[in-house]
Amino acid sequence: MGQIIVMTSGKGGVGKTTSSAAFATGFALRGHKTVVIDFDVGLRNLDLIMGCERRVVFDFINIINGEAKLHQALIKDKKVENLYILPTSQTRDKDALTKEGVEKVMEELRKEFEFIICDSPAGIEKGALMALYFADQAIIVTNPEVSSVRDSDRILGMLAARSRRAELGLEPVVEHLLLTRYDPYRVERGEMLNVDDVLEILAIPLLGVIPESKEVLRASNVGMPIILDDESNAGQAYADAVGRFLGEDIEHRFIKPQKRGLFARLFGRM
C-alpha cells in the first residue's frame, strides 16, 4: 500500500508546489513509483512547475466526477521514470473536492504507487482540508518568518484534529518540517528566524533546510523541478531531504553562511 504524503503550510507562497515537484521527482529518481496531485482547484500550477501543462486533457476533478478514468488523467513525466502527475481543474473551485470522491481516487492510487504526494492549496479551507485528510505523513513547508511559522502551527493542529487518522483514532500523521527560502546571511544579521527559533515554536522533526536560491524561480519558469539541477544549492538540499525522508542519515547543509573568498567579497554575493 502506498504512502500518502501531504505538502502543506497554511500560508501561501512558501514553496509547497516547488517542494511537491522536487520530492515527487526525487522519489522517482530513486526508483520509487510516485504520483503528485494538484489539490489547488481553480489555481492550477503544478503542471507548470512539472513542465507538462501542454499535455493536460483530463484532470483530478474529472476523475472525482466519474467523467474520465484515472489512467486517462495521469500524465507520465517525460524526463524521469516512475513519475506521474495528476493535474487539477482550472475552471472549477474547491467545492468540487468531495470527501467520497477524493477517497475513491486515493484508494485507487494507493494500489499502484509507492508515494502519493498531495500538493495542498494555501489556507485552511476545504481544499487544504481535503489535501491533508487522507495523509499518512505530512511535510510542513515553512519560511523562516513569524507569520509563516504561526500558520504552520495552525495546520499542525488541524492535522492532529481533523485528518482521517485523527478522526478514526489511528496512529497520528507523521510530521516533518521543511524550512524553505532560508537565507543564512539574513539569519546571521538577525533579519530572519533561525532554524532553532522555528523548531522551538513548531516542535516537530526537521526534514531539511532549503536555502533561498535564484535558481528556483528559473527552474519554475522552464518547468523543470529544481531537484534536477544538482548544481544549485536548493537542488542539492532537496536531494538531501528526500534521502532523509527515506531513512538515510544525511547531515544538514546550507544553514550557515558559506565562507567567501576575497574575490566573492570584493564583488558582492555570488
Place this chain on the structure above:
Amino acid sequence: MATDTENVSERDASFQLRGGSFTLMVLKLTGPASEAFFVKLGDKIRQAPNFFRNAPLVLDLDGMPGNELVDFADLKARLREHGLIALAVQGGIHRHQEAALRAGLPLVPAAGRAIKLDPGATAATAPQSAGRPPPPPAARPAPDAVGRPAMVINEPVRSGRQIYAPGGDLVVTAMVSAGAELLADGHIHVYGALRGRALAGLAGDTSARIFCLSLEAEMVSISGLYRVNEDIPPAIVKKPAQIYLKDGYLSIDPFSDRFSGNS
C-alpha cells in the same frame, strides 16, 4: 413545537425567573471597619477609579475576628460613598452572617464551596489590624471534599485550538502555541511554553491560578482580570511563573523569586 397552556401563561407574565452566574469582586474583611481601613481603600480606588465605579461587591467574612461586632448597615453606606455597592457576604461565622442579613446583605456560597452555616466550623484567622493586606488565598479553608476532575492534554495545543475545562483544572503537558486558547474554571498548568492565551477561574473563582514553565503568553486572565503580553514584565518573560490574584490585582511571580523569599 408543542407548548402547553402553563408555558404560555408563564410567557405572558411580566417577569421570568432564571438562574445566572456572575463574576463579582470580593472584598476580604480582616478586621473592623476603622478609619484606616477606608483610607487604604480610598487609595486603592484612586488607582483605578473607573474600574471601581459602582462596582458590585461581595464581602468575604472568613478573616473577621469572631469577637468583633460589625455594623453592616454603616459599612454598606460607607462603601457606597466610595462608589462600591455591597450585595452580599460570603463565609464567616453565623453571628456575622445574621448581622449582615439584617442589613440586607444575604449570604452567597463561596466559589467552589457549599454554604456553611455552622458557626463553629469556620476557622478564625488571627485578628489583623484594619487595612492590612488580606491573607493570601492559601489561608482559605480547603475546598469541598469532592475533587474536581482535571482535564489533561498530552499533545501540543496548536494555534487556533480552544480547550475549555468546565468546572475544574486544565493540565497541558506540552507547549501551547500563540493563537491557542486555554480556558478553565479552575487552575491552568502548562508544563511547556505558554505562548497562547490562558484564562483561569473563568466562572469567577478568584483563587484560581495559572502555572507555566515558560511565560510567553499573549494574554493571561484570572476571574476576568487580565494582562496582555505587553504588560508582562520583561524580566519574567520566558521564565517559569505563576499568575494569581492578590488584593484584587493580577500578580505574576517567577518561581525563582519564590524561593528567595520575595513572594
